[in-house]
Amino acid sequence: MSITYLEAIREAQAKLLREDERVFIYGQDVGGTFGGAFKATKGLAKEFPGRVLNTPISEDAIVGTAIGAALNGMRPIVEMQFADFSSIALNQILNHAGTHYWRTQVPVPITVRLPGGGTKGSGPFHSQSMESIYAHYPGLIVMTPATVEDAYTMLIEAVAIDDPVIYCEHKYLYYHLKADKLPEKGLPTGRARIARAGRDLTIVTYSAMVQESLSAAEELAREGLESEVVDLRTVKPLDTDTVLASVARTGRLLCVGESFPWGGATAEIIARVTSAGFHLLDAAPVRINAKDTPIPYHPNLWSAHRPSAKTIAAKARMLLRE
Amino acid sequence: MSITYLEAIREAQAKLLREDERVFIYGQDVGGTFGGAFKATKGLAKEFPGRVLNTPISEDAIVGTAIGAALNGMRPIVEMQFADFSSIALNQILNHAGTHYWRTQVPVPITVRLPGGGTKGSGPFHSQSMESIYAHYPGLIVMTPATVEDAYTMLIEAVAIDDPVIYCEHKYLYYHLKADKLPEKGLPTGRARIARAGRDLTIVTYSAMVQESLSAAEELAREGLESEVVDLRTVKPLDTDTVLASVARTGRLLCVGESFPWGGATAEIIARVTSAGFHLLDAAPVRINAKDTPIPYHPNLWSAHRPSAKTIAAKARMLLRE
Amino acid sequence: MLQTAPRSKRTTAKKAPVHERFREAFRWMLLARTMEEKLVSLYRGGHITGGVYIGKGQEAISVACGLFLEKNDIFAPLIRDQAGRSAFGEPLVDVARTYLGSRLGPMRGRDGNIHRGRPSDNQLAMISHLGAMVSATVGALMAKRFKGEKKFVGLTAIGEGGMQTGSCHEGMNIAAVEQVPLVVVAFASHDLVERAIGYGFEGYSLDGTDLNACLDVIGSAVKRARAGRPPQLVVAAMLRLSGHGEHDDASYVTDEIKRQPFAQDCLKLAEKKIVDLELVDAETLRSWRDDAAAKVEEAITTAQQDPQPAGEKEDWCALHTRELLDQME
Amino acid sequence: MLQTAPRSKRTTAKKAPVHERFREAFRWMLLARTMEEKLVSLYRGGHITGGVYIGKGQEAISVACGLFLEKNDIFAPLIRDQAGRSAFGEPLVDVARTYLGSRLGPMRGRDGNIHRGRPSDNQLAMISHLGAMVSATVGALMAKRFKGEKKFVGLTAIGEGGMQTGSCHEGMNIAAVEQVPLVVVAFASHDLVERAIGYGFEGYSLDGTDLNACLDVIGSAVKRARAGRPPQLVVAAMLRLSGHGEHDDASYVTDEIKRQPFAQDCLKLAEKKIVDLELVDAETLRSWRDDAAAKVEEAITTAQQDPQPAGEKEDWCALHTRELLDQME
């Protein structure tokens, strides 16, 4: 048996629907035969009648509805058709779901699935990585699973958590990543994972960039350079301890993210490591992000816009030379 | 004569309306006798009939309309009633205005005024500092004036710039800041300002936190500690050179911002300085931001939530002890 | 499906039988007015931080919003819903505590004034962004349906300004898609009831200064929603008899407008009806007034003696799941 | 103000006089269909990256959207508007270049497929987020009014799905507030025309498979807007004869739906009319077809020979004001 990242997401939802009657799925076309834009809910409407609901094209109201349902005992999973469309729901997510617990002491257990990240030909409005916007605001958990296993266990965990969870699933990984089987349990939420051990350099990353970083690490390994790759798993909470421990071992930090370069996760990681672990660093920290333009449509441009194993490896070499 | 930060904003708009027929002002109640929620447009509708237009409560459409008008030769100034409500316009700002030039080669010269930042009693939805969200995305200029003079010249500059400008004006400064007269010209956009020279420590900040930092600096000065305060003026573009030059002089970096702690301007500054000027630092960089909760209503909570001269000075002392 | 009941004019309303809950409703209106007058005076005296937003002139429609809901129904009040909130069951001390920033109020000083609620008691806590509460109410009703509850309704209020928001549009549309038992009550001086038909709502418009009409129309809209009719839109014409907040002197309201019938004070009209029709005697009326004043006094006094929050002692954790708090420093 | 013209049935339409621009419109439809078929075949052959989104079945209404606009008018087309774009003046090679990612196209490989336009030529470049273009069109019209232009109109298209967005709602409402000469054409299988009245638009519904009706109704809506009437809403009922994009086989469309009158192919119906009424002879018809094929071939060939963008050579600057580019590294 072999299961993809996308199938893991579908399986997690099936399990949740099966085992928890509070769960329902809510999004555009999720209940149709198509099963959402990426078929992440394919077949679920049939298997769980009345619990996989199509919505109008109304991202604000979709999340607003989910909030209201969550306040009344449900555990809605909202599917955004693309992460990019969550810009329409941003107010409900940040200002309603994100503030609710602190204001009222009543938590809002919604899970918002954001199919994000670039794939070739998707262009400026179907490629975005929005984790940094959601992580910037208080009151939200922001998950960025990078493996099939995490895609599965973290989605299950997301629904169990009483707070609103932004679950950033990467479209590029949907079909590219496969696993043999799905685990019962993953690491605890908020704990980063050492995806690869190495002594020369720490690469801190998440989501699809974990794969690129692992490829870069292999390339570097062939040159005798051993990179440690830390997969953050959640960018909020961000597991500073694991990152610091790794930097303590390697003395060098490279942060890799796919979103835009100003601010965001890579800046946050560098700020934390340099603030809390300045003395651990033997060289200036380095980061790679996407370029500071909209995400291009053309594959040639797209592959130059995002970090890749090649550019990561190149930066790593520079950093190791310092 | 004495002129406030708020009056400077009004004066800038009056001058723009007077001298540039492409300019119009667009927002909720801006054309009423009230002159917007803060009277920043008071009297302008009367002085410039037909050019200060009230809108429905439709932030998305307000910005969309401004975009369409800008594409057709106008220079709209949009007033959000509070920065916090720009969450509704976020899609138009980030995905429409922000992407337009790169996609089509046709720029979108809109200025969006965001009255932001905390004041006591304003609570979670009338206090936000949103610069970090806008700066994260490509295609926008993000201004954060901290003085009466800058409030004036930068708004004039914002309208002159062909690209979309997010003009973050701080409500706390509206009445608190006064100047004797308005300057003809300010520093070029994108250039930071040394608000105070000092040899022991560099405080990099912007908007209302410049005042708090200057107060902190004075407090520290009484103890013989000389802080240099860098007022970024625009957080995007961010004047890394001026910051680095200051850190080169002082060897110590403290970043102060009023927005939420994850990501954002302070993380970005630290990431830049440690990446490009690691060897300049004699101690770990430090940052202070607001706390990671919604902005509280109660004055006691609010003043503990945001950085203040006191907490800034305390951090600075710690940093100087290192 | 549009039912544009002709605006019930006061003349006809006079002849209509007095609603059985008229007296009860009047008392909530009185309480709301008394409370809000007190809040305004506290504000003027500098005792309230931030704004004070009152519902003067809207008590008739607001009380009707709260009065017909049961404990298990969902109420998402808006800015000017003091009367409705009280009628629905909000303790008066919640108002005082929230305005005065007490640590013991439902918002514990974290949020203020009208931004309050007790979601666990089905009183949603509005966020400022207008329109946002419509879909949240829909969601609450969907949850009840999922859980197999029966005969519940949800009601939310909105101003005519708020109806222009995309959020309100999406929320109303989704209510129709889901056919939840929602009543939307719009406080509007224009007749926006035509929107009902476009959403597949049943729509009514009425004179919001006329308590009897408010009780009749909203009472029946709630009943219809409860009975499984499509979502209901009630548009009540009236004038806000104050500024947006107490910082706003409403000087933009012209004398001409003030002379319009819809600019009359619903509370005075209701009282006149009580007197004219001798629904209660003067003595009772006075005792109601005294009672309202006493309740307000008590609520304010309590709140004033409450502890205030303190920054050092505050729990700065925006998550219920504490162990997931990001350790930033 | 709602004018719900009864859906013009094909039978009556047959009797209605043939619109004077019927032939011209048909040729644009033919061109659009030919182009889109070619795009689909390129897509199936793996020559197009990303999606292909076609307007099959919607050409009649789309062509009418573009046909009555002058160069100075504003057109904000949507996903399925190939016919209208061409009729408005978009060079066919723009389509080919955008789909094939040419560096010489209007989007120069930075954006693709339907996300194209030439804003300087009054063809707005849609963003994906549905509804967003409505207010942008309103703004363009306000600018024209500010500049003292006269007799201009703006037209934007939207699907029935898109009409549920808050953005569309706010945009339509603001059009009415500003009384700009806007025509909104909704491609919808349901009758959403009732919304018109709620916004203060004039509304019409029609059979979108009937080219003559499309020309009549949209032509007159454009004329009315140009003459200063309130904003116009035209709702055209029809079925999309393809999936959402070419990755979608539309297997969810049941046979029963396909048998409905609104599921007919407007291009075939128009051609039948041409043949039945002998509007042109078979020879001419064939030459039109050949001409369309030749134009498509030329556009595609040109685009295929164009240079493609390259990452190293790209100008990664999202600002027009280059000197304000943030120096990140």
Ligand SMILES: Cc1ncc(C[n+]2csc(CCOP(=O)(O)OP(=O)(O)O)c2C)c(N)n1
């Ligand atoms: C989305 C949004 N934009 C702006 C505001 C600021 N605001 C608060 S109340 C108000 C006016 C509301 O008008 P209306 O809905 O008619 O209610 P009324 O105050 O007249 O009762 C505005 C613009 C807001 N709360 N939400």
Ligand SMILES: Cc1ncc(C[n+]2csc(CCOP(=O)(O)OP(=O)(O)O)c2C)c(N)n1
């Ligand atoms: C705000 C937003 N949410 C989701 C989408 C994804 N999306 C693209 S087309 C489409 C369906 C549009 O339906 P409709 O407006 O009826 O147009 P049709 O495709 O039927 O022509 C959706 C949901 C989008 N473009 N914008």
Ligand SMILES: [Mg+2]
């Ligand atoms: Mg109002």
Ligand SMILES: [Mg+2]
């Ligand atoms: Mg459709």
